[in-house]
Amino acid sequence: MADTMRGVYTNLTEIRRNVFCEVAKIAYEGGDDQAKKLDELPYKIIPGDVATYRESVFLERAIVGERIRLTLGLPLQGVDRPEQLSDGLAEAAKPETYYQPPLINIIKFACNACEDNVYRVTNMCQGCLAHPCREICPKGAITFVDKKAHIDQEKCVHCGQCAKVCPYHAILHKERPCASACGMHAIGSDEHGRAQIDYEKCVSCGQCLINCPFGAIADKSQIFQVIQAINAGDEVIAAVAPAFVGQFGGKGNVGKLREAFHQLGFSGVEEVALGADLCTIQEADDYLNEVPEKLPFMGTSCCPAWSVMAKKEFPKYANCISMALTPMTLTARMIRTQHPHAKIVFVGPCAAKKLEAMRKSIRSEVDFVLTFEEMAGMMEAKQIDYLSLADDNKSDFDVASADGRGFAVAGGVATAVVNAIHRRYPDREVNVANAEGLEDCRKMMKDAVCGKYPGYLLEGMACPGGCVAGAGTLQAIKKSAAAVKRYAKRSPHENATENAYRVLIPALAEEGGVDTEVEETFEAQRPVAKE
Known part of the structure; x- marks a missing residue:
């Protein structure tokens, strides 16, 4: 949906x-x-x-x-x-x-206790002579009362055939909006x-x-907890996801963003696209080392909701999802090497990152996770008008590549990994399949395990459109995607392999186990039993 x-x-x-x-x-x-x-x-x-x-x-x-x-x-x-x-x-x-x-x-x-998966006849029904809805119903659930179609809900099996054949489109399929949107x-x-x-x-x-x-x-x-840390005088550093561009207005003015965060009490701001570059290199290495000799295909790792879904529902192929650490975790670990006592706050579009940060088996180094919408609330509380701020006159974040910044848009992760592979092996053929939304991600995995994607790189994104469509974003999805692509072009580096921090990958990834990732995610969602 x-x-x-x-x-x-x-x-x-x-x-x-x-x-x-x-x-x-x-x-x-x-x-x-x-x-x-x-x-x-x-x-x-x-x-x-x-x-x-x-x-x-x-x-x-x-x-x-x-x-x-x-x-x-x-x-x-x-x-x-x-x-x-x-x-x-x-x-x-x-x-x-x-x-x-x-x-x-x-x-x-x-x-609202919305009806879910129910077919209803609307007042558009003309009581036509043909009665195709009645004739096609396999359960005899449709009769005509006062020359209008009527569906007996006790008999209806929700096949939808009546809605398909109605020439007036008078039969609607009512779905609960939240359930319709849930790919799980x-x-x-x-x-x-x-x-x-x-x-x-x-x-x-x-x-x-x-x-x-x-x-x-x-x-x-x-x-509340982030502001408590700021008020306590802690060093609090924000790690901002690539989808930030345009979320607070404007066209990706990073100087204004740094100034806004400074006024909120943050000690510094780092771009998570840096970690995206490192993730790209890790995934490129995984693909080159394992596909197709050890693994029939490989899925990307950066979207936690897609990754957990794939591992939970296809456990025999869990190892086909890359073991690379996510951009959030890699960026936070890099920050920690220089600021060992800081509180690190991931600021992004994603609700699932809140669970990822809590995992014990993969030490994320992230203390708190805030969405863009929550951050906008903090700005409003401090009466910060982002667009009216003066630029801090520092250069843009200048270490992340265009490919790393492109992680925020559907297709961007796979593109970055393929480009990194081609830097080392220009003639290596890398086939790609990508899916947006967990329903389509599931279909892609089913096709993959059936052999439809031999040797492929699979990109999964839980949110249709990619991270720019995450639950914590502020702007229209297409507008955000365009802003991210414009900002990516401003990078002095085209490809992740040009990132100078790539030499840190072995040290940053040394605690990268994922054995209990799936179980931890669901454990962190299970309600606490009331005494």
Whole structure:
């Protein structure tokens, strides 16, 4: 399902940004009255006594309250027992605090209980003489009442044949938007018809939360903890994902971005495209050393949601996904060599990176993960107008290649790896297949294990469009992709092999095991049992 809301400033967008902004304000202000301010925050965000978005202002405030708790990294409370919104704040206020599982949450009383996989006849039905819908139905589920088609839901098997043959397109297939967007088929319904996540399947791609038009799904944030670390005087360094270009406005002015982060309290900013270069070189080596002699094909590693899906659903071919460390991890490890005591914050488009950073078997060196949207909330809290900032007059990030910067757009990873291979072996043929969205990624893997892609390099991206379509992005996908490509062309280096930091790869990758990656990902999503 395409994400039609991205880049459109909706009521939901405003509520999300207001929550991020107000929580960031309270965190920056500090003081002993934080709990009081948080308890009063729903009334500040939803003022008055008249509902604006839903049937009740009390419901609106309750939903905002849950979103505030998730932004603090705290678990949902629900409405079935009396609790203060700020309960648990003391733990959340510790800079080292990580959220309790699960990461992706459904606010049950915000869910619309949308119908899922149901065929309904609309008022477009003309009661035509031919009745093709009735004639083609294999279960006799369609009858005509008052000259209009009627579907007996008890008999319907959801084959969709009626919708295909209706000459007036009067039969619609109703799907729950979040479930339709979930490539893992992880969303079902509870006993009340409300959405429910199967955390044994969820890989935290975040497509459900950006496709729910009721704002009932949200992930937990570390805004509060990052600001606590800044307030404590820690050295806090941001590692910014390649998809950042244009997310905060403008056309990729890096000088303005560095200045904005400086005003937020960050000690420095590094470009994760640097790690993308190192990942490219690792994957090129993996491919050259193992395909096709040891492995029938090789999949890229940088998208954690795709990687985990492929390894979980095709365990016999788990070793066909590259063992290369992700750009986030490689960049963070590089930063750590020069800043051993810094807090490292990955800033990017991806919800799944929040789980990747928590893994124990692959030491990521990332302390916190923030999305671009969460970062925008912090900027608003400090009243930073990105476009009006003065350039810091330093040169652009000048170490990442154009190929490394292109990782953010679908097809970019495979292109970078192929280009790196061709630098060493110009005549080596490298066939590529790529897929966007976990549904298509699964199909690509099925084809690969059936022998359709012998010796191929497979690029998988959980988000349709690539990282520029991640759950934490701000801008329309096509606009972001174009901005990234323009920025990539400005690099003084064309290919990852030109990166001077490539000599560090052996040292940075020495702790790169992935044996428990899949199990750790699902363990980090399983809800904590309530006592």
